[in-house]
Amino acid sequence: MATILGIESTCDETGASVVVDGYDVRSNVVASQVELHAKYRGVVPEIASRAHIENILPVIRESLGQAGRALANVDAIAVAHRPGLIGSLLIGVTAAKTLAWSLGKPLIGIDHVQAHLYSVMLEKNELPPLPAVGLVVSGGHTSLYRVNDWTDIHRLGGTIDDAVGEAYDKVSAILGLGYPGGPIIDKLAAEGDPNAVHFPRTLLGRESLDFSFSGLKTSVLYHVRGVPGKHHKSGVELNEQSRRDIAAGFQAACVDVIVKKLDRAVRKTRSRSVIVGGGVSANRGLRAALKEFRFPVLFPPMPYCTDNAAMSAGLADVLLRAGRTAPLDLDAITYSALT
Amino acid sequence: MTIVTHSVAETEAAAARLAASFRGGEVVALHGELGAGKTQFTRGIVKGLGGDVHAVSSPTFVLLNVYDTGRLKVFHLDAYRVHGAEDFDAIGFAELLEQKGVVVIEWPSRVESLLPPRRIDVKLQTLSPQVRRISVDERTA
Numbered sequence: 001m002a003t004i005l006g007i008e009s010t011c012d013e014t015g016a017s018v019v020v021d022g023y024d025v026r027s028n029v030v031a032s033q034v035e036l037h038a039k040y041r042g043v044v045p046e047i048a049s050r051a052h053i054e055n056i057l058p059v060i061r062e063s064l065g066q067a068g069r070a071l072a073n074v075d076a077i078a079v080a081h082r083p084g085l086i087g088s089l090l091i092g093v094t095a096a097k098t099l100a101w102s103l104g105k106p107l108i109g110i111d112h113v114q115a116h117l118y119s120v121m122l123e124k125n126e127l128p129p130l131p132a133v134g135l136v137v138s139g140g141h142t143s144l145y146r147v148n149d150w151t152d153i154h155r156l157g158g159t160i161d162d163a164v165g166e167a168y169d170k171v172s173a174i175l176g177l178g179y180p181g182g183p184i185i186d187k188l189a190a191e192g193d194p195n196a197v198h199f200p201r202t203l204l205g206r207e208s209l210d211f212s213f214s215g216l217k218t219s220v221l222y223h224v225r226g227v228p229g230k231h232h233k234s235g236v237e238l239n240e241q242s243r244r245d246i247a248a249g250f251q252a253a254c255v256d257v258i259v260k261k262l263d264r265a266v267r268k269t270r271s272r273s274v275i276v277g278g279g280v281s282a283n284r285g286l287r288a289a290l291k292e293f294r295f296p297v298l299f300p301p302m303p304y305c306t307d308n309a310a311m312s313a314g315l316a317d318v319l320l321r322a323g324r325t326a327p328l329d330l331d332a333i334t335y336s337a338l339t
Numbered sequence: 340m341t342i343v344t345h346s347v348a349e350t351e352a353a354a355a356r357l358a359a360s361f362r363g364g365e366v367v368a369l370h371g372e373l374g375a376g377k378t379q380f381t382r383g384i385v386k387g388l389g390g391d392v393h394a395v396s397s398p399t400f401v402l403l404n405v406y407d408t409g410r411l412k413v414f415h416l417d418a419y420r421v422h423g424a425e426d427f428d429a430i431g432f433a434e435l436l437e438q439k440g441v442v443v444i445e446w447p448s449r450v451e452s453l454l455p456p457r458r459i460d461v462k463l464q465t466l467s468p469q470v471r472r473i474s475v476d477e478r479t480a
Contacts, residue, residue, distance in 0.1 A: 218374030229467025
């Protein structure tokens with residue numbers, strides 16, 4: 001029975017969590033910096049690393065306090081050391097290495113993308129039918145994976161331009177709405193008519209497992225501001241109803257593309273289930289559409305969709321049992337190990 | 340130099356021709372609205388240098404993508420989310436300029452004060468959904 005302290009600082013969230021046996025989440029603390037970033041439309045690295053420095057020790061202390069554990073009773077320290085923004089990653093990695101060294105406990109380096117896939121195991125401890133197709137969708141990621149088991153994961157495809165979360169953020173900006181765009185558009189879409197405006201679905205050919213959301217973003221822009229050129233068509237007036245309908249039409253296009261790609265990936269890899277992780281996995285439109293999928297679709301419990309440390313502490317249990325600990329000179333790396 | 344392109348492929352080809360003469364140390368500032376084709380143009384630059392165009396994606400969220408084309412490294416930056424020059428500097432912008440690679444910057448006007456005087460300004464203007472006016476201005480100082 002292993003108790004693992006996990007640390008997360010890959011992007012704009014500072015998180016710490018205590019997880020027992022890879023699924024039993026005793027605490028999951030996230031110091032959200034969203035308010036800070038909303039002013040600046042997104043992740044600003046200088047602000048992010050400064051905030052991580054200020055947050056990291058209080059967040060670790062709080063997670064231990066909530067779990068009722070002293071540092072001495074933790075069996076290992078896990079940290080998401082890739083992929084992410086370098087300045088942000090370094091704060092978590094440095095904290096984790098210092099703790100592991102001073103306590104004489106094993107250090108475990110976690111790939112954040114792999115942890116997003118593992119997040120479906122948290123609380124439920126229910127292994128999906130494997131092999132599975134994994135989808136990680138967030139502000140920075142839109143990728144498909146084949147998951148043979150938690151340590152044997154291969155990338156099948158990904159976005160060739162914008163990540164889906166980024167498209168949500170940019171559409172939110174086009175509609176004159178706030179950041180992050182995901183929850184705002186999801187909420188508006190639920191009140192709009194998805195058939196009022198038709199936006200294109202980019203599938204990149206019959207067999208491709210890659211994504212493209214740039215054209216969809218541009219279509220929304222042209223719909224709102226008008227189509228430039230000699231066949232000039234003026235835009236639409238933005239009001240409550242038109243915003244709802246655009247949001248619904250945009251979300252329907254995103255969801256359609258994701259469902260089609262998942263279907264393709266399952267067929268191509270002869271998989272038995274689908275795992276969805278990352279911030280966009282909280283999207284209600286996507287969850288509703290995948291309810292009728294022909295294979296079981298597993299989503300993480302809501303608190304583990306967005307960036308958190310519990311998924312890293314959970315996956316670390318698997319790696320610890322496999323003897324895959326990290327040296328104390330563990331590096332922060334900007335890209336994922338999954339290829 | 341100003342040209343007009345009529346498709347994504349033509350835009351990419353124009354960028355590839357520009358990049359063919361690159362020797363390292365170039366800074367390309369890509370100006371243009373949402374959807375003007377800035378990431379597409381970058382794909383052309385990577386293609387022109389002999390790199391893998393599939394590696395190119397929008398760096399809006401991650402701020403920096405690095406592509407190794409074999410010949411030269413391409414540092415693909417995006418200042419869309421950046422508030423001011425200090426934020427951009429924090430990701431090591433000054434060091435990137437000294438790497439003798441090719442530095443490509445989307446939304447450069449947000450970090451105007453950091454741009455070196457010797458650079459290539461590329462303006463992408465949307466004339467119609469398919470048509471772009473591309474002006475390339477090589478500033479020597």
